[in-house]
Amino acid sequence: MKLYGYFRSSAAYRVRIALNLKGLAAEYAPVHLVRGEQRQAGFLAKNPQGLVPVLELDDGSLLTQSLAIIEYLDALQPEPRLIPTDALLAAKVRAIALAIACDIHPLNNLRVLDYLKNELHHGREDVGAWVRHWLLKGGLDSIEHMIESAPFCFGASPTLADVCLIPQIFNARRFAAPLEHLPKIKAVEAACAELPAFRAAHPSQHSDAE
């Protein structure tokens, strides 16, 4: 398998964590988002959305959208399970994952911040306030109440919820969003930091890190 990603993309970061937790190896192919490599024809042929990550399977199949990729990996290699088999618990796990993947991350993605700067002519201060607003309000502030247990979001082992939460916390720290009022989220962060699968997936550990 081959993973097209970018060190700082939190969607690619999610897939790296999932691959590591499952002990699955994938060749890493960096796509430089700031230089616009995702908009070149070669990459658009792999993903018409022009977004990372893309997982290329050995038979040439191309999978896009980080949560769809992780659901696929969970079916391919069920242990350790990232989506619980109990349907109600699975719904709660997926709700946190989607609250991050739908309601925080896309609003703070590079292409959206570029639109705010280039099309709507907002400066650094407005853009920073925008990022922190969506990170916290209706974002991590709500997710704090959706976390059910410890040390991970849903008990003794990490699920898709933790896999999505850690890259979002990385973004929050990058944009200096305050997290002191979110003790459950900080506890999950500490628990995940103990696991090599999460540590090896960190943006700083990748060949394209700057």
Added chain:
Amino acid sequence: MKLYGYFRSSAAYRVRIALNLKGLAAEYAPVHLVRGEQRQAGFLAKNPQGLVPVLELDDGSLLTQSLAIIEYLDALQPEPRLIPTDALLAAKVRAIALAIACDIHPLNNLRVLDYLKNELHHGREDVGAWVRHWLLKGGLDSIEHMIESAPFCFGASPTLADVCLIPQIFNARRFAAPLEHLPKIKAVEAACAELPAFRAAHPSQHSDAE
């Protein structure tokens, strides 16, 4: 079951379609988003995110996030299947659903348009251009290339991809986004319009429609 929704919320519209396709009945409880009912304490106790839809089960369990709810319904009542059992096909179906649910819809949600108007002081013209930009570019323009077959996105029966696409097309028409260059999407729209499950879920068919 009880579905908390808003007639024009495309996330609630997705869940209505899924319930109808599966022949599952749910009491409808309108939450008036424009009047801010989703930010009242009573509703925040059901969903800390302050978003619709919420599905309340008969045992009092509260499910949030439309795609998590639909995955739950697909496990509860597997026929007709909205997420294929084949893992690779499921990944492609989920990729279209997520391309809509992550990369189009949250950018054009009421709370984001309100932020553009009230916090960043943009007028109707800028907001309309924003909506159409995310609807088409990296949105429906890319999804056109991800649709694999006819009459539905993935063959002879609707999947989660169609369930997400139809409400997004409704939004596109509301904001006068041009769709003439998207023949596959228009064909899916026509096929779904033939099905009572999709017709009965339309925003105009709900008690809170204005």
